[in-house]
Amino acid sequence: xxxxxxxxxxxxxxxxxxxxxxxxxxxxxxxxxxxxxxxxxxxxxxxxxxxxxxxxxxxxxxxxxxxxxxxxxxxxxxxxxxxxxxxxxxxxxxxxxxxxxxxxxxxxxxxxxxxxxxxxxxxxxxxxxxxxxxxxxxxxxxxxxxxxxxxxxxxxxxxxxxxxxxxxxxxxxxxxxxxxxxxxxxxxxxxxxxxxxxxxxxxxxxxxxxxxxxxxxxxxxxxxxxxxxxxxxxxxxxxxxxxxxxxxxxxxxxxxxxxxxxxxxxxxxxxxxxxxxxxxxxxxxxxxxxxxxxxxxxxxxxxxxxxxxxxxxxxxxxxxxxxxxxxxxxxxxxxxxxxxxxxxxxxx
Numbered sequence: 121x122x123x124x125x126x127x128x129x130x131x132x133x134x135x136x137x138x139x140x141x142x143x144x145x146x147x148x149x150x151x152x153x154x155x156x157x158x159x160x161x162x163x164x165x166x167x168x169x170x171x172x173x174x175x176x177x178x179x180x181x182x183x184x185x186x187x188x189x190x191x192x193x194x195x196x197x198x199x200x201x202x203x204x205x206x207x208x209x210x211x212x213x214x215x216x217x218x219x220x221x222x223x224x225x226x227x228x229x230x231x232x233x234x235x236x237x238x239x240x241x242x243x244x245x246x247x248x249x250x251x252x253x254x255x256x257x258x259x260x261x262x263x264x265x266x267x268x269x270x271x272x273x274x275x276x277x278x279x280x281x282x283x284x285x286x287x288x289x290x291x292x293x294x295x296x297x298x299x300x301x302x303x304x305x306x307x308x309x310x311x312x313x314x315x316x317x318x319x320x321x322x323x324x325x326x327x328x329x330x331x332x333x334x335x336x337x338x339x340x341x342x343x344x345x346x347x348x349x350x351x352x353x354x355x356x357x358x359x360x361x362x363x364x365x366x367x368x369x370x371x372x373x374x375x376x377x378x379x380x381x382x383x384x385x386x387x388x389x390x391x392x393x394x395x396x397x398x399x400x401x402x403x404x405x406x407x408x409x410x411x412x413x414x415x416x417x418x419x420x421x422x423x424x425x426x427x428x429x430x431x432x433x434x435x436x437x438x439x440x441x442x443x444x445x446x447x448x449x450x451x452x453x454x455x456x457x458x459x460x461x462x463x464x465x466x467x468x
Contacts, residue, residue: 126441128156130195133434135162137172141225142413142435144179144199146442148229149417153200154442160195167193171217171243175225178211182226206233206294213243216284218250223273223290224410228417230292231269237292245279245286246317246358248375251410253288254360255371260410263303263368267418268295278319278349280356281375298418303367303402303411304457306424311364312337315345316386318376319352325382329359329374332386337361337393359386361393367402401426401455408432408458415460416445422459424452 128143137160147154160166168176173192176199180187184202209226213219219241230237245253251260253275261271270293279286314333316326326346334344357376362369374389376382396404401424403411408425409432415421416439425432428449436447440463448459 123152125198126152126154128154128438128441130156130158131161132437134430135434136160136431137163137221138409138431138435139438140172141175141221142438143442144175144225145228145413146439147199147201148179148183148185148204148226149232150442151201152442153198155196155198157196159197167195168197169217170215171213171221174211174213174217174243175222178209178222178226181205181209181211182229204229204233206230206235206237206292208238210240211242213241213284216244216247216279216281218247219243219245219279219286219288220253220256221250223256224251227271227292228413231264231271231294232296232298232417233294236294237290239290239292240287241290242285242287243279244281244284245275245277245288246356246375247281248377251406252358252360252373253286255373255406258362258369259371259407263411264414266301267298267414269293269298278317278352278356280319280352280354280358283352283354283356285353298414300415300418300421302421303423305367306400306402307366309363309365309397311362311369312339312343313345313362314339314343314359314389315347315362316359317347317349317357319349319354319356321355321357321376323348325357325376328382329386332383333359333361333390336387336390357385359389361389363393363396365402368407370396370404370407372396372404396426399426399454400424405429405432409435412436412447412458412460413439416443418460419445420461422457425456425458428456428458
């Protein structure tokens, strides 16, 4: 029986690429075709950029889908999924566009597929407007693995903006169904670390960043690490602060860029870390956005969040278009509790 096509307005809410990525993910998992118009309508350069097109083509390959409108700059596509094809896949963004976002687009389908998969993706691994590889590896995937699948990733080459050229691999052992979990109480922070990575840049930059972060956080040097690498197509720099609790390892990043001092880069990461430390939530605002889709696919669960931004609230709307779930949010002790549950209007 042919399913009714869902229509998505890409200008909804924050009007960015997440609307497209979530729609692709959910279409693959549910087998539901969709048509999206006004893709990335609220971005300076609307339509499909290279990373978004790669995500569409990757989803089409994994889901053996029929696609109309899959070309650079396209503002609308029609996507009709077929049968999920697990196994070995290789995708290349071709620019510094985010490889991690492409991976997250196809991951929901592959982590509940019938057989295992090996994925290789080339592109940007450490981009300011996307989850860096380390966040994927140390923050997001450990939570996902608690829900049933086993997903392991390995960085092979750094890919910083603007050169890109990074590469990572992923091994995915799927599960039949995602388990519902609760991530409400964070517990005491027992692990603290700050790492500065410089690729094809002077080590002195990382030293200044480490000194700034340690001073602002009042940590000692045992928490610090510097990585100086040439395993990168171009220059790049990132400062990452990790905070580990019994529930999660959260990560906060500052990206080096032209006309921004090392001290300013480190300060960006420390500000975000200190805000998180001051609240009792498990998930930072960025992790909260990432958890919505897997929790919805599990059919329920609850987590506490530092805050919900417009990106997350738009994501909720898209998810509820494909799945019979709703998101209930309540404020409690300076944090937001997010409960995912089956909609009352849907029969058991």
